[in-house]
Amino acid sequence: MPMGKAAVFVEPYRFEITELPTPEVEPGGVLVKITAGGICGSDLHYWRGEMKPMLRGKPGPVILGHEMTGVVHSMGKDVATDSMGQPLSEGDRVVFTYFFPCRRCYICLRGEPNHCPDRFRFRASIKESPYCNGGFSEYYYLYPGHYVFKVPDELPDEAVTAVNCAVSQVIYGLQIGGARMGDSVVIQGAGGLGLYATAAARDMGVAQVITIDGIAPRLEMARRCGADHTIDINEYTTPESRIERVKELTGGWGADVCLELVGYPQVVAEGLQMLRRGGAFVEVGNIWADSNVTLDVSKLIWGQTRIIPAAHYNPQILPAALDFLVRTKDKYPLTQVMSHKYPLEEIGKAFEQSEWLGKSEGTEITRAFVTP
Numbered sequence: 001m002p003m004g005k006a007a008v009f010v011e012p013y014r015f016e017i018t019e020l021p022t023p024e025v026e027p028g029g030v031l032v033k034i035t036a037g038g039i040c041g042s043d044l045h046y047w048r049g050e051m052k053p054m055l056r057g058k059p060g061p062v063i064l065g066h067e068m069t070g071v072v073h074s075m076g077k078d079v080a081t082d083s084m085g086q087p088l089s090e091g092d093r094v095v096f097t098y099f100f101p102c103r104r105c106y107i108c109l110r111g112e113p114n115h116c117p118d119r120f121r122f123r124a125s126i127k128e129s130p131y132c133n134g135g136f137s138e139y140y141y142l143y144p145g146h147y148v149f150k151v152p153d154e155l156p157d158e159a160v161t162a163v164n165c166a167v168s169q170v171i172y173g174l175q176i177g178g179a180r181m182g183d184s185v186v187i188q189g190a191g192g193l194g195l196y197a198t199a200a201a202r203d204m205g206v207a208q209v210i211t212i213d214g215i216a217p218r219l220e221m222a223r224r225c226g227a228d229h230t231i232d233i234n235e236y237t238t239p240e241s242r243i244e245r246v247k248e249l250t251g252g253w254g255a256d257v258c259l260e261l262v263g264y265p266q267v268v269a270e271g272l273q274m275l276r277r278g279g280a281f282v283e284v285g286n287i288w289a290d291s292n293v294t295l296d297v298s299k300l301i302w303g304q305t306r307i308i309p310a311a312h313y314n315p316q317i318l319p320a321a322l323d324f325l326v327r328t329k330d331k332y333p334l335t336q337v338m339s340h341k342y343p344l345e346e347i348g349k350a351f352e353q354s355e356w357l358g359k360s361e362g363t364e365i366t367r368a369f370v371t372p
């Protein structure tokens with residue numbers, strides 16, 4: 001089997017480029033050669049040391065990166081098709097889930113594979129098989145039975161990189177939030193996830209999409225991605241004024257669904273108050289520990305407000321996400337969301353740049369990726 005380059009995350013703010021072996025491909029397995037690995041907001045939490053990457057309960061040097069796409073390098077001889085039944089051969093471009101539910105535990109049996117407690121049991125330790133395994137390495141190994149989907153030729157790698165995380169995450173969030181035709185949907189935050197969510201909500205046929213952010217070029221991008229209204233927090237400077245604006249845009253009722261994609265606990269109370277009675281608040285962004293908020297629970301009861309957390313997604317969303325990107329590729333500038341490209345060796349620079357992109361006033365681009 002080939003050796004592969006990998007950027008090993010050794011400690012906060014430090015990667016080491018190493019060569020690692022790749023695993024023997026067993027019957028039913030697929031070895032993918034990674035062509036692009038995106039830097040997700042959660043990778044930045046690891047990088048800053050706010051979260052520790054765990055390997056079967058223990059911290060250790062790992063290869064980060066879970067937003068990725070690649071081509072089939074080699075596969076077990078009994079693999080003939082992808083999960084949708086399309087013929088699969090070496091060299092085909094593919095996407096796959098970055099988690100792998102066990103399909104035999106109580107939670108999986110309940111039909112909730114994205115909550116499987118064992119879904120990261122194969123996360124790579126660089127010291128044991130599958131060794132070279134991650135979005136920031138040259139290879140990723142799909143164990144027998146892993147979900148894999150062929151990528152349509154129309155989509156460039158930069159459009160596909162975020163499919164298995166950001167794009168699928170927001171589509172799943174909108175689905176479990178129950179967004180339907182006729183609904184008003186509020187999107188808190190117009191970073192990568194917010195832009196994908198804006199376009200996805202628009203494509204689902206809701207009545208109006210209202211996107212909130214404070215960076216002008218991002219709001220402009222949100223409008224290009226289908227936002228009917230944007231709320232600039234520099235113009236509406238208080239939570240009260242923003243809540244009022246949402247009420248105004250929804251005939252006084254409030255929005256049906258609100259997606260939190262900012263990742264600051266402070267915006268939760270505000271988003272909840274933007275909802276109509278019985279509305280759904282979908283929580284996606286506040287992923288690290290101690291994201292505390294104080295809520296008047298009685299208001300949730302009397303407003304019959306639902307708070308729905310969304311982590312990962314049902315794997316069936318992946319082909320739907322690919323289809324969405326093909327269908328809307330000439331309509332929304334979603335390929336521009338991934339705009340900064342770096343070779344794997346410059347991964348440190350890619351992370352620094354991503355940190356800067358997240359804070360910068362003057363940029364309309366939000367996400368960087370590396371090309372192993």
Ligand SMILES: [Zn+2]
Pocket residue numbers: 040041042066067165166
């Ligand atoms: Zn991610």
Ligand SMILES: [Zn+2]
Pocket residue numbers: 101102103104105106107108109116117118
């Ligand atoms: Zn399970």
